Amino acid sequence: MRTQVGIIGAGPAGLLLSQLLASQGIDSVVLEVRDRDYVEHRVRAGVLEHGTVQTLREAGVADRLDAEGLVHEGLNIRFGARTHRLDLHDLTGRGVTVYGQQEVVKDLIAARLTAGGDVRFGAADVTVHDIGGPRPRITFVQDGHPDEVRCDFVVGADGFHGICRGLIAGRTEFERSYPYAWLGILARTPPSCPEVIYARHPNGFALHSMRSPQVTRLYLQVAPDEDLAAWPDDRVWAELQVRLGDDEGFTLSEGPVLDKNITPMRSFVATPMQRERLFLVGDAAHIVPPTGAKGMNLAVADVRLLAHALGGHYAAGRADLLAGYTEAASRRVWRATHFSWWMTSMLHKSPEGDLFDDRLAETQLDWVASSRSMATALAENYTGLPYEQGWSYR
Ligand code: RFL
Ligand code: PHB
Numbered sequence: 434m435r436t437q438v439g440i441i442g443a444g445p446a447g448l449l450l451s452q453l454l455a456s457q458g459i460d461s462v463v464l465e466v467r468d469r470d471y472v473e474h475r476v477r478a479g480v481l482e483h484g485t486v487q488t489l490r491e492a493g494v495a496d497r498l499d500a501e502g503l504v505h506e507g508l509n510i511r512f513g514a515r516t517h518r519l520d521l522h523d524l525t526g527r528g529v530t531v532y533g534q535q536e537v538v539k540d541l542i543a544a545r546l547t548a549g550g551d552v553r554f555g556a557a558d559v560t561v562h563d564i565g566g567p568r569p570r571i572t573f574v575q576d577g578h579p580d581e582v583r584c585d586f587v588v589g590a591d592g593f594h595g596i597c598r599g600l601i602a603g604r605t606e607f608e609r610s611y612p613y614a615w616l617g618i619l620a621r622t623p624p625s626c627p628e629v630i631y632a633r634h635p636n637g638f639a640l641h642s643m644r645s646p647q648v649t650r651l652y653l654q655v656a657p658d659e660d661l662a663a664w665p666d667d668r669v670w671a672e673l674q675v676r677l678g679d680d681e682g683f684t685l686s687e688g689p690v691l692d693k694n695i696t697p698m699r700s701f702v703a704t705p706m707q708r709e710r711l712f713l714v715g716d717a718a719h720i721v722p723p724t725g726a727k728g729m730n731l732a733v734a735d736v737r738l739l740a741h742a743l744g745g746h747y748a749a750g751r752a753d754l755l756a757g758y759t760e761a762a763s764r765r766v767w768r769a770t771h772f773s774w775w776m777t778s779m780l781h782k783s784p785e786g787d788l789f790d791d792r793l794a795e796t797q798l799d800w801v802a803s804s805r806s807m808a809t810a811l812a813e814n815y816t817g818l819p820y821e822q823g824w825s826y827r
Pocket of ligand 1: 591596725
């Protein structure tokens with residue numbers, strides 16, 4: 434099998450890249466180890482930056498997003514049992530859209546397959562060869578049969594646990610782990626507030642978000658080694674009631690729990706994001722803790738840059754854009770890394786009972802709630818900083 438770009442991973446990064454390349458007349462094959470049903474039902478991100486929504490529209494995959502996505506013009510920060518609303522639209526002229534990552538993935542898969550795109554699910558033993566030569570190869574096994582893709586470039590869109598990052602010899606890795614994790618539930622109950630609530634409580638962080646007018650998404654700060662079995666639904670609801678409660682009459686509505694999981698928190702950046710004919714996008718190169726809602730948005734920003742650089746290569750023989758990919762991507766990567774770290778440290782409770790850290794976090798929150806400049810800084814990062822260029826070379 435011969436293609437121009439071999440993409441490993443059918444998460445939002447790999448699928449969107451395939452779609453943006455197709456819009457520029459560039460062929461790709463996407464190889465995914467999991468089956469389609471698994472990929473389409475993995476509950477993850479929910480908050481899309483203004484620019485992510487724009488990109489999905491330009492990619493021609495936003496019909497359902499525009500119909501079903503929930504546009505939020507503000508967000509709430511709750512601490513000291515009081516709520517402070519940041520008017521994102523007033524502060525930045527922009528908002529965010531709440532629409533599940535798995536819905537974005539479903540829309541992208543449907544668009545690729547309808548257009549005759551090649552997305553292979555259940556591709557096992559994916560192995561990359563010859564990235565230093567002019568014709569890299571990717572071998573894999575599907576339905577028990579060995580197969581091979583020959584391509585000009587390989588893109589590692591295979592997430593944090595993928596195989597591609599390990600092929601960038603001599604890379605530098607920056608890492609920070611946090612002494613907590615998030616326990617997340619999806620519940621069949623209407624959201625208790627039309628907007629997202631980030632709450633800092635003496636018992637720890639809690640987050641109220643949503644997926645639709647009937648489905649609420651909620652998270653609790655827990656220990657990093659927390660056992661999910663120790664959190665039956667009743668305990669989760671009781672703790673959410675305590676941490677999300679305020680003195681202003683907020684009531685949290687409860688309902689059947691549809692999904693429950695624990696996510697560790699980590700900041701991680703690998704650089705460079707390229708070696709020879711291999712490029713990394715999204716979580717394969719960097720991850721952020723979910724507190725800033727940046728992970729998928731950052732994956733989309735990488736993909737825009739790489740789609741543009743590959744477009745420049747094929748349309749105009751430009752080598753400089755591909756050579757400059759790491760440098761171009763890393764500015765936004767580090768901004769998001771800092772923002773996510775900042776939101777995380779401001780909203781979580783120190784599990785070691787470090788009173789100094791707790792006071793610093795409280796004064797930061799108070800500053801955001803009382804200063805328009807600080808609120809604007811948060812809102813700019815949250816709704817997404819502008820892109821420096823378009824994703825299409827033409
Ligand atoms: P993904 O989504 O992990 O996709 C990688 C794909 O590669 C496949 N794969 C392989 N395929 C073939 N061969 C191999 N050897 C392979 N190894 C792996 C995997 O099966 C998978 O299908 O990475 P991608 O595309 O870079 O996308 C990144 C996002 O998924 C991630 O950043 C976000 O989910 C992070 N995130 C959030 N991001 C936001 O922008 N806004 C949010 O509100 C937000 N909330 C979250 C989040 C992540 C969370 N968790 C569970 C980590 C909330 C949570 C709880
Ligand atoms: C979500 O809706 O899943 C969500 C919202 C905000 C975050 C992280 C996750 O910061």
